Amino acid sequence: MRHRIAEFYSGIGGMHYAWLEAGLSGEVVASFDINTFANEVNRFNFADATIHHRSIESQSLKFYQKLNADVYLMSPPCQPYTRIGLQRGSDDIRAKSFLYLLDVIFKLGEHRPRYLLIENVVGFENSDTHARTLECLGTCAYDIEEFIINPNQLGVPNSRSRYYLLPLGQTPAESSSETHTCPAPQTLEQYLGPTLTDQALLTDYRVPTDLLSKRLKVMDVVHFDSTGSCCFTKGYSHYAEGTGSILHMGYKPLGDQSPALNVTYDYRYFTEYEIAQLMGFPLTKFRFPDTITRKQRYRLLGNSLNVTVVAHLLRHLIGDS
Template structure:
């Protein structure tokens, strides 16, 4: 096909750009737009030849957009107004202002884009913002599909359930339903993979295994259903193992990622712990490395120790004994490179030297899964 001219809104660290490259679609990003300083540093570092506008979207005129003459819009608007553990301000939240501005501009463009892809958190699908989006698309003559999808659908051992909408300017419907092309993708809102405010588990929902309940030993703050679900996920052969996404041991000093003693003592029962052979991990958020509950899994580096043996008598132990026991597991955070691997970023992706580890986790947590988006892009355009 001919080269597609792409406008990348809320461009972040370039997840959409990498997804385009992965999809095989011939493309040119005519402009990437974001106001996050750190994200823009990372984007420019990896795509130095792409025009990057450090502007608010609502500060860009209709004439400026028309001059770009783009065929496709890719966007991942701010998710905070729609997260279920937030205030859920929806369109009343000031952070939706730029998105509403885009919807206002779309019918007035001289040449509407042929394709639109939007990504957001679960919760967006029931928002007023979503209602306005689909109303605008219908008025402009688009057909569209909405999908709830997690990286586990494409064999990646990480839960990151997200809402996606793909639209094309056409009188014809999509030739193929996404859910029939990608097993696990849901055309309707799927069950939650994010934590309730006081619960440590944010897995994709899987049916419990029959007959395992009586054999489970619950040694952490999790329910029987939590434990059953994790067992089921780890037996899913369609999903790869964590170790396939881990960085070389010589790449960094892994000891710097070990959980500090205070964190082990205070949050041990809340940790979502995975082994290199696991086929599951929970969603990494921008708070990973700073906060514990619901921000992402931690890795058990010492695989010779049974986790159950460490936790079963932990509550009856003194603090010194607890620390001795927990330290045996050598629990550590995933490195930013490993998080990037699980989110589908290629090995060519890197961070500028001036971006701290904390900043790296933050911008990764705000990004998207490249493999999932690339599949959707390919199906949207093909």
């Protein structure tokens, strides 16, 4: 079956890339996002994409009926549900478009999409929006399965736990404790390759010495042989703590000695393409246009999703149907 896919909150095309990685048949017939920079990146990589640069709730029910998509992929705004936010849930204006989509799905009746995939931050599952989602989809006769998955469960050396909702009849075999074997963890060196030791990158992405002197103790330092790194957020390189790891450009010392206490070592930020690769974006196909600044690239990646995890779920959501 050749599917018609609607990609909501499309950002830089993470769901689109996940669909391609999953090897499924179909066409992304519409993408929706109001972020100008994200749409520029998405259009740069998918020249034929139909991108709607307007709010989801501004489109009528008739529009979605004519769209006739049988797959809805969505990563709604996470700010109403983040642990460091106000957690206003459905009362947050940024939840409005997703609630509208739920209403659309309900009103589409027998023409509603056959498949749904929803991604959001951990915390969404405790919100009133989550309760409303389950109520709506249950009324629409979807069988719901929910997961919290971290990319490092798939061997990816990066932590980015996220909530996922799928309408499945049964739990995928990979999530069963009886049949599931976690892939061997990869190191950053295996994952990122020769760029790790590129001296030009060290010069261009070096962490300033004055920042190291003041904030190194709160920064997460990783090495070539590390099998993990912290979640990269939109504030990466702008804030020192809790926004992502920095790379120590040397060898991991033995014993209790830690380079995190010695600023004479060389440290650099991960490049935007290294982060993209950790998040599963295929660098043979994905690029940023030159008009997008480094700061904007970090912000866009921080707001995106892990392509590898979503592709993994799509294969078990849709398979060969």
